[in-house]
Amino acid sequence: MAEAQEAVVTAVFGPLVRVQLGEENLVVPFRRKLIWHQDSEDRRLVVGDRVIVHRDKGGAVVAEVLPRKTTLTRKSPGEERPRVIAANVDQAVVVLAAKLPEPNPRLLDRLLVACHHAGIRPIVCINKVDQGTELVEPWLSDYQDAGYEVYLTSARTARGMGNLKRALSGKTTLFCGPSGVGKSALLNAIHPGYRLQEGSISDATGKGRHTTTTAQLLPLPGGGFVVDTPGIREFGLxxxxxxxxxxxxxxxxxxxxxxxxxxxxxxxxxxCQVRRAVEDGK
Ligand SMILES: Nc1nc2c(ncn2[C@@H]2O[C@H](COP(=O)(O)OP(=O)(O)OP(=O)(O)O)[C@@H](O)[C@H]2O)c(=O)[nH]1
Ligand SMILES: [Mg+2]
Ligand SMILES: [Zn+2]
Known part of the structure; x- marks a missing residue:
């Protein structure tokens, strides 16, 4: 008799997924004919998916996928259909670097719109403030005034890390943003035990080197999860x-x-009160 147990997907490697099942971490295959308990736009398992694992003496296999509470989705240029990045995320920390790679507020806007659209609470994080905040100062307060929670951090000097850490407690939080802004470095600063690989910034382009290549869901000591994701090149809505x-x-x-x-x-x-607010300089 197979035993059915609920688990959460923590990483996807082609035909195999890593799941956390109670205290155990298992790397298991999934059935070709997975049972989806909800219609999904993208029927591929992603990190954060809640699944039912069937287990017997012969081994374990993912057999069913439970309904997704939230999905964060993106569409890359050249890809025909949108792709789900992660499921069941409560909030997303959108990370930009204060100086290098150069922060782009339009990309920030697109990521924030994607979060609102997905019903995921967005949080703004400007990392590497040890390198100076001149580039973000002209526009950052607009985001605070609009009601966003904004964290100024340095994974290097630990500035702001306590506040950021508190915002994550008990929640499932996805870290996203361009390559090289320090998503993995922030998570290592939060919990050194993650030992996530960190890259460098290219002198030639001033951009990151796409060090993180697959999304990973990681348990937070004290409760909750964080998701480290690969840097995004472009973000289409x-x-x-x-x-x-x-x-x-x-x-x-x-x-x-x-x-x-x-x-x-x-x-x-x-x-129109929106046009009026613009005309009044508000
Ligand atoms: N000065 C400074 N450097 C930092 C800080 N945080 C990260 N870095 C450096 O920035 C580089 C990129 O950091 P990563 O953590 O690999 O960046 P990432 O966002 O995970 O990048 P991808 O995995 O490629 O998406 C590394 O050399 C880090 O040491 C910081 O607060 N200050
Ligand atoms: Mg990384
Ligand atoms: Zn209007």
Whole structure:
């Protein structure tokens, strides 16, 4: 008789997945005909998936996938369909470096929109503040004013690490952002036992070297999980209706509530409070 046990996927390596089952870590195959308990846009197992593992004397195999509470999805240029990065994540720390690689607030916006769209709480982290914060100062307070939680950290000097660590406790938190910003370094600073590989920044391009190559879910001492992810090169949004977009910018959304038309596109409609706020310099 096979025994069925619930487990969480912590890494995916082609035909095999690593799962945490109670205190145990197992690397197991999955059935070709997995039972999905929910319709999914992308039927590939990802880190964070809750699964049912069937176990008997012959070994263990993933047989079923439980419904996903959240999915964070991206579409790469050249890929036809969006791809789920991780499942069942509560919040995401979007990491940029203060100076190198050069921080790009438009990329930050796209990642924040993706989080809002997915129902995942976004947190902003500017790492490597030991290298100076001149580049982010002109725009960072806009994000704080819009209501985002913003952490200034240095994995090197440990500045800000206590606050960031507290924000993770008991939650499943995905770390994302470009290569070389220090996602793995931050996680190593939070828990040295992770021993995640850290890369360097290329002198020629000022960019990271894509050191982390697969997403990994890691248990946090004291409860919760973190997900280390590979650096993103580009981040495309898709399937986002224009009227939904307003909701993904909390600062704009608060003005939009008072627009004369509930379906206002904030373009030419009379009584638009978003345009008015812009005109008033707010
Ligand atoms: N000065 C400084 N350097 C840092 C800091 N955090 C990380 N680094 C360095 O930045 C480089 C890249 O760090 P990683 O942790 O590999 O970056 P990553 O975001 O995980 O990159 P990918 O895995 O490629 O996506 C390494 O050389 C780190 O030592 C920091 O706070 N200050
Ligand atoms: Mg990394
Ligand atoms: Zn409007």
């Amino acid at each position: 898709w399937d986002l209706k224009p009227e939904k977009l307003t909701e993904c910018f909390p600062d704009i959304a608060s003005w939009a509530e008072s627009c004369a038309f509930s379906n206002c596109s904030h373009d030419r409609e009379p009584g």
